């Protein structure tokens with residue numbers, strides 16, 4: 282795959298260059314079909330609509346859709362517990378569900394019979410992936426869907442996937458060399474780890490030409506290193522386990538184009554009212570996904586939308602990066618952590634007076650420190666090891682436990698203190 286043009290062309294030019302009026306017609310046509318089907322087959326969706334005094338007709342236009350109150354991602358665990366396993370949001374019987382993914386919460390996401398429901402192909406093409414690329418997929422293949430989203434989309438695009446999953450860096454280096462992998466997908470920090478490891482092993486440069494990274498922030502300084510030092514065109518998208526990929530970067534890398542299969546608005550995180558383009562607010566998405574129709578799904582992620590013209594020729598608006606979390610939920614190494622989880626960890630040891638999770642960043646890696654104040658006379662050592670095991674168990678992340686003197690953690694301090702700075 283030498284001299285491949287990765288920077289021009291479209292995956293589906295007709296859609297990607299639609300005029301605004303045509304895009305509205307297209308989106309309203311799938312919206313009507315989606316709402317009608319969800320009303321019939323997804324009792325959870327129907328309950329939401331009825332509670333708002335709306336029927337399918339009321340949601341048949343882009344403006345009408347905004348009358349439906351936003352459903353918060355943070356509400357999903359309770360809704361699903363009340364109507365297991367999917368909260369009434371799945372439109373197909375279990376025998377048609379291909380996979381059930383489990384995200385922290387827990388939140389269960391069904392994958393139905395249709396292929397391409399995560400809408401990731403357009404973004405991968407815009408990001409430089411081409412048919413014939415052999416791609417190392419280093420996202421985890423268990424529980425959460427990220428690896429499967431990429432895997433399926435790469436296949437649809439005509440790429441060959443090596444499902445390595447995470448871990449064993451030396452093996453990843455050997456495999457990438459052996460199969461001449463042109464593509465990498467995974468977290469940006471792991472891409473850095475693999476590249477550095479190849480240098481340490483003295484095996485020469487890796488054959489990567491293109492990378493789609495995600496699940497954590499991509500600082501511009503790190504992207505420059507990938508692109509200028511290693512010659513890897515590096516792009517990212519925005520998506521969640523619930524809604525698939527809703528935005529992706531083009532060769533211009535100046536914001537992420539919104540996919541045509543998602544109606545994305547930036548809304549007031551409290552009221553759910555749509556905000557004018559250019560203002561910061563919560564990303565709320567309605568996605569053309571027949572098995573799991575998420576209507577006005579509030580991701581809890583803050584962003585800004587820009588509808589100015591992009592030089593690449595795509596006509597869709599762009600979201601301008603990730604600007605933090607609308608609530609206290611924080612993303613660490615691609616996993617969300619909740620204040621509730623911090624409480625759960627602290628409860629594993631009797632005598633924890635105060636606790637706080639501090640998230641920092643060192644050399645492009647997220648670091649999580651679980652700070653605790655212990656009751657008088659308690660031994661730090663045993664408490665520390667129990668808490669470290671609890672962090673792994675509850676948060677599915679590694680984190681250091683630090684016993685701090687009494688009075689270090691202020692009263693009423695945030696349970697999760699995110700001290701990371703993004704360029």
Ligand SMILES: [Zn+2]
Pocket residue numbers: 531532533538591592593594595
């Ligand atoms: Zn563009």
